[in-house]
Amino acid sequence: MAEAKGKGADIRAETSKLKRGLTLLPLFGLLYFTVCGGSFGAEPMVGWSGPGMALLLMILTPILFSIPNMLMVREMNSMMPHEGGYYHWTKQAFGPFVGFLVGWMNWVVSWVDVSIYPVYAAYYLGYFIPQLNEGMTIGGLFIEPWIVQWAVALILIWAISALTIRGARFSGLTVNWMGAIMLLPLIIMSGVGIYAWITLGSDFRMTLLPGGAEVNMGSLTAAFATGLFIAMWNFMGWELPTAAGSEVVKPKRTYPLAMVLVLVSAILTYSIPTVAGLYGGAGEGGRYAIWGIEASDPVESEVITNADGTTSTVVLSGGLGDILAESGVTDEQIAAWDVGDVQEVKALDYGWEFPDIAHAIGDKVAGKDSALSRFLGISVTVAAVLSMIGLFIGNGLGGTRIPFALAEDGMMPRWMVKVHPRYGTPWVAIVFCGVIFSIFALQTFAFLVVLDVFLNVMALLVQFAALWALRFKRPDLPRQKVPGGYVGLALITLAPALVIGIAVYSQIVEEGFFNAVGLGLIAIAVGAVLYFPIRAIAKPGVPDVDPFHADEEEA
Numbered sequence: 001m002a003e004a005k006g007k008g009a010d011i012r013a014e015t016s017k018l019k020r021g022l023t024l025l026p027l028f029g030l031l032y033f034t035v036c037g038g039s040f041g042a043e044p045m046v047g048w049s050g051p052g053m054a055l056l057l058m059i060l061t062p063i064l065f066s067i068p069n070m071l072m073v074r075e076m077n078s079m080m081p082h083e084g085g086y087y088h089w090t091k092q093a094f095g096p097f098v099g100f101l102v103g104w105m106n107w108v109v110s111w112v113d114v115s116i117y118p119v120y121a122a123y124y125l126g127y128f129i130p131q132l133n134e135g136m137t138i139g140g141l142f143i144e145p146w147i148v149q150w151a152v153a154l155i156l157i158w159a160i161s162a163l164t165i166r167g168a169r170f171s172g173l174t175v176n177w178m179g180a181i182m183l184l185p186l187i188i189m190s191g192v193g194i195y196a197w198i199t200l201g202s203d204f205r206m207t208l209l210p211g212g213a214e215v216n217m218g219s220l221t222a223a224f225a226t227g228l229f230i231a232m233w234n235f236m237g238w239e240l241p242t243a244a245g246s247e248v249v250k251p252k253r254t255y256p257l258a259m260v261l262v263l264v265s266a267i268l269t270y271s272i273p274t275v276a277g278l279y280g281g282a283g284e285g286g287r288y289a290i291w292g293i294e295a296s297d298p299v300e301s302e303v304i305t306n307a308d309g310t311t312s313t314v315v316l317s318g319g320l321g322d323i324l325a326e327s328g329v330t331d332e333q334i335a336a337w338d339v340g341d342v343q344e345v346k347a348l349d350y351g352w353e354f355p356d357i358a359h360a361i362g363d364k365v366a367g368k369d370s371a372l373s374r375f376l377g378i379s380v381t382v383a384a385v386l387s388m389i390g391l392f393i394g395n396g397l398g399g400t401r402i403p404f405a406l407a408e409d410g411m412m413p414r415w416m417v418k419v420h421p422r423y424g425t426p427w428v429a430i431v432f433c434g435v436i437f438s439i440f441a442l443q444t445f446a447f448l449v450v451l452d453v454f455l456n457v458m459a460l461l462v463q464f465a466a467l468w469a470l471r472f473k474r475p476d477l478p479r480q481k482v483p484g485g486y487v488g489l490a491l492i493t494l495a496p497a498l499v500i501g502i503a504v505y506s507q508i509v510e511e512g513f514f515n516a517v518g519l520g521l522i523a524i525a526v527g528a529v530l531y532f533p534i535r536a537i538a539k540p541g542v543p544d545v546d547p548f549h550a551d552e553e554e555a
Contacts, residue, residue, distance in 0.1 A: 007414070007541040014417045015246070015408055018083065019167060019424025022248040026172020027241070027258045033175050033394030034237040035066075036266035038387035039186050039273040041234045043292030043353050049227030051278055051288050052208035057224075058271045061231040062263055065499045068492035069238045069460070070259045071482045072467050077242050078480040079470070080547035081251035084405025085242025085398075086463050088547035091409075093466035093473065096544075097531055100411055102462050103402050104527035105455040106240070110399025110433070112448040114392055115440035118153035118160075121388035125152065127355070127381045146443045153441040160393055161434040167423045168247045168397065175390045182386040183269070185379035189358040190273045192376065193280025196365045204283040211289055211328035229453075229506040232499055235266060236456070239463060240398035243405060247424075252480065273354065281364030282357040287337045289327050293351040295319045301347065313343055321346030338368070355381040396433070404429040410542030411534055453507050454520030457500040464493050477548065 022030070045054035076089045086106065091099025126133035132152060135145045164171050196202075208215055209223050238259055245251055278288055299318040303311050315321045324334065324346065334342045339360075352360075358380040362373030404426035407416035418428040439445070468489065470477070482488050507516035 008543045011408055011414065011417050011542065014419045015083070017419035017421065017424050018246045018426070019169075020247055020249045021167055021169030021424070022172060022244065022254070023169070024254050024258055024261075025176060026169045027248060027254055028261050029172045029174075029176040029179055030168070030394050030397050031238075031241050031258050031262045032179060032265060033390040034240050034398070035235065035262055036269055037391040037394065038179075038182055038383065039269050039354055040384055040387050041230070042270045042274050043351070043357070044294070045227050045230045045234075045292070046274060046278070046283075046288050047291035047293040047351055048210070048230065049223040050207055050209040050211075050213075051274075051283065052206050053223050053227050054231075054274065055271065056208075057227045057231040058267060058274070061228065061235050061499070062267055064495045065232055066235045066238065066263055066266075068496045069236070070256075070263065071492050072464055073239045073242060073259065074256045075479050075482055076239075076463065076467060076470075077245065077255055078252045079474075079477050081242075081245045081248065081255075082405075082545065082547035083244065083246035083401060083408065084545070084547070085245050085401075086239050086459070087243070087402060087405050087409075088545065089470075090462050090466045092547065093469035094462070096411070096535070097528075098462065100406070100531050100534075101524060101527050102459045103406055103411075104530070105459040105524065106243075107399065107402045108523050108527070109452055109455050109459075110395060110402075111436050111440045112445065113452050114395045114399050115157075115437045115445070116449060117388045117392040117395070118156040118437075119149055119441055119443075121156060121385050121392075122149040122152040124355075124381055124384045124388065127378070150441055150443070154438055156389065156392070157434055157437050157441065160389065160396065161430055161437075164393070164396060164400065164430050165420060165423060165425050165427045167425055168244055170423075171393055171397065175393050178386050178390050178393075182383045182390065185358070185376070185383040186269070186273050186354070189354070189361060189376050189380055190276035192365055192372070193273075193276030193282075193361045196281055196361060197276070197279040200364065202279045202281075202284060204279050204288075206278075211286065213328060225502050225506045228499060229503045232503050233453070234270065236460075237395070239460070240395065243398040243401035256480070273357075277354070277357040277361065280361040282352065282360035284364075285336050286329065286333055287339065287352075287360070289324060289329050290320065290337075290339070290345075290351040291357070292353065293320060293323050295323065295349045297322060299347045301343075313347075315343050315346040319347040319349065320351060353384070355384060396437075400430045400433040401426065403432060405545075407538075409545045410539035411531075413538055414542070448519065450507070450511050450515045451519050451523055453503060454517055455523060457503060458520070458524070461497065461500060464496065468493070 042054070045057060049057070077085065080088045080092070082088055084103070087099050087103035090102040122132055132148050133145055136143050136148055163174060209219055213219050242255070248254055277283060282288070295318060297318040300316045301313050302316060303313050305311055331342050334345050339345060355377045359373045359377035362370055362376040366372035403412050403416050406412040407414060407429070416429050416432065417426070419425065420427040471489070482492055484491065504516065510516070
């Protein structure tokens with residue numbers, strides 16, 4: 001008993017050092033870069049599902065998916081505004097085993113998801129430093145591109161880890177400034193695109209499906225399912241920063257307000273640049289078909305001899321050619337786009353992203369490859385780099401707090417509960433996660449990104465189930481209830497469940513059952529197996545955390 005009191009006292013002494021620094025503005029920045037992170041991610045919705053469907057989903061997804069998530073988070077967080085967030089929600093509803101698995105699933109998601117953003121940032125930096133994508137030679141030794149990108153990713157990971165140790169508030173204010181700088185090029189691009197639309201006109205015609213395909217049940221379902229999967233990913237993550245619940249000032253009031261502001265910002269961030277791009281020059285002649293698409297098969301080609309004796313390379317299959325053909329795009333249409341040699345376009349692995357879209361808007365206003373085109377393309381590329389860094393900071397907040405919360409509850413080694421004496425942050429957990437992020441930033445682990453969808457949505461479904469369970473298990477607890485009684489509760493549960501079902505189905509169709517679900521089940525099984533030795537070794541003598549306790553600062 002004395003040992004238990006001693007361990008509990010030591011842990012409480014450490015956790016009491018956590019600083020409540022996240023007021024509305026820094027929390028808004030961190031939540032924005034967890035859920036959205038800029039316009040990047042809207043492009044594949046247009047390319048895969050069609051411009052009309054993409055814009056429709058930018059309205060429907062917040063209603064069907066985000067708002068129900070926000071209402072669930074609002075009620076759960078109002079009961080337990082404690083470090084660990086969703087870990088404690090599910091533990092209180094279903095016991096320590098389920099709580100551990102939910103924390104484990106989201107922690108594993110952070111390994112493969114958060115780690116990829118510094119790599120993407122290095123990829124975008126390759127626009128300015130070609131060696132990042134082409135490799136470099138030092139002292140006669142050629143260094144492969146993936147090694148150079150990993151080295152840059154490591155610099156970013158550890159610089160941002162140091163930033164995060166300085167405090168959640170400091171990180172939040174940093175991403176606020178970063179977000180303002182990131183949005184400026186997108187605002188300029190959107191302004192120029194709308195100007196081009198108003199003054200120069202546009203031959204873009206809004207169609208619901210890719211290539212203006214005939215609307216029938218089959219084509220509509222396919223486009224909706226694919227687009228909804230992407231849109232869901234662009235509008236999810238509302239619960240993740242609750243893992244830093246003990247670092248939020250007045251979380252019961254601050255967190256719901258931050259969610260509302262982020263939802264409005266996310267809708268505008270995705271929709272306005274998309275509309276400006278479509279009507280401002282990057283959607284004309286059906287060019288939107290190349291937005292955000294990615295080749296799934298390698299290119300197969302052959303060299304033919306022309307009538308004049310010259311030779312040409314013809315793409316037979318693979319690359320973007322197959323995808324464009326499925327959308328009904330002909331070689332004549334690609335030639336009319338004036339975006340390069342037809343066969344070279346068909347052989348590409350990736351379609352247009354917002355830097356390319358910005359360049360195309362500049363082409364319409366000032367002429368092909370004009371100074372304006374280059375300025376818009378370069379500035380939006382800088383915005384993309386800042387977006388990736390911001391996404392790492394935002395998503396890393398929750399990822400680094402979960403091992404701390406587990407350790408506080410006796411489900412991780414006790415040394416993980418160390419809090420920085422000056423900055424009031426869980427610095428050991430942050431450093432530990434930095435090591436994991438560094439390992440998973442290697443391209444060797446890039447394929448594991450498919451784990452994200454299944455693990456994330458499974459954890460989310462358990463949280464919705466916990467919402468119901470605690471209504472019956474702890475009806476006495478004060479909470480900010482989902483409006484509408486049990487009818488409202490049913491509606492905000494069924495809508496996300498439908499979206500999640502479609503998302504998992506789309507992932508299975510695209511990646512196969514093993515990649516989409518099998519890897520996730522293996523990850524869950526690993527967590528289930530680890531639970532027992534961890535509990536046997538780390539838990540003895542460590543009392544359960546009371547997440548319902550609220551002091552005056554939490555009100």
